[in-house]
Amino acid sequence: MKTIAVIDDDVHIGNLLEEILTGAGYGVLRAYSGTEAVLLLDRCRPDLVLLDLMLPGMSGEAVLPRIRNVPVIALSAKADVQDKVRLLLGGAVDYITKPFDTEELLARIQVQLRRAGAAEDAEVLRAGDLQLDTAIHAVRVNDGVVHLTRTEYAILKLLMRNPGQVVARSMILDRICADTPDCTENSLRQHISNLRRKLREAGGREYIEAVWGIGFRLIPGERMES
Numbered sequence: 376m377k378t379i380a381v382i383d384d385d386v387h388i389g390n391l392l393e394e395i396l397t398g399a400g401y402g403v404l405r406a407y408s409g410t411e412a413v414l415l416l417d418r419c420r421p422d423l424v425l426l427d428l429m430l431p432g433m434s435g436e437a438v439l440p441r442i443r444n445v446p447v448i449a450l451s452a453k454a455d456v457q458d459k460v461r462l463l464l465g466g467a468v469d470y471i472t473k474p475f476d477t478e479e480l481l482a483r484i485q486v487q488l489r490r491a492g493a494a495e496d497a498e499v500l501r502a503g504d505l506q507l508d509t510a511i512h513a514v515r516v517n518d519g520v521v522h523l524t525r526t527e528y529a530i531l532k533l534l535m536r537n538p539g540q541v542v543a544r545s546m547i548l549d550r551i552c553a554d555t556p557d558c559t560e561n562s563l564r565q566h567i568s569n570l571r572r573k574l575r576e577a578g579g580r581e582y583i584e585a586v587w588g589i590g591f592r593l594i595p596g597e598r599m600e601s
Contacts, residue, residue: 379484393405397513407434425448429452436461531570531583
């Protein structure tokens with residue numbers, strides 16, 4: 376399931392967007408101010424962000440450059456061409472003027488998610504001596520190939536896309552369910568245990584840390600690149 380963050384201080388519009396998105400099969404995260412949005416995006420990585428510009432405290436324009444590696448569609452009542460140009464140059468992938476048409480909004484979201492998925496096909500994630508190539512589903516430690524199951528690979532990819540961050544068990548299950556529908560809450564612990572063992576045997580150290588009562592995180596190594 377793809378997850379979309381709705382950042383809008385208007386509760387009515389936010390509720391409407393959540394209803395539209397959940398009805399279309401998306402998971403939804405909510406934030407009601409610029410500051411809350413930054414905190415939310417520090418904790419988790421949605422697949423796309425719908426960003427209102429007129430936010431209390433930190434404006435949408437101020438939040439935009441702090442959103443990295445996630446497509447952002449800006450929402451605003453402003454229809455001026457210069458506003459659109461400024462936002463597109465500032466990092467937004469698209470711009471929708473309020474009030475919006477539901478079918479157009481869903482179509483634009485689908486287009487951006489498709490583009491993001493195509494970009495991920497050629498993505499190589501690195502953390503120190505650990506490397507994951509999404510194009511060929513290959514994992515290496517130093518120069519050696521680590522053979523992972525489909526579920527182990529999906530878990531590692533999620534953790535590597537959120538380096539140093541604790542990813543909750545519930546989020547792991549939600550984010551990998553499309554790739555590995557057979558993974559359940561009961562089996563997740565064993566999948567992660569097997570993954571940690573394989574990486575430890577290949578690299579001689581721990582790569583994944585269990586955070587008691589919350590979830591798991593990739594142990595920080597060198598700076599993450601892609």
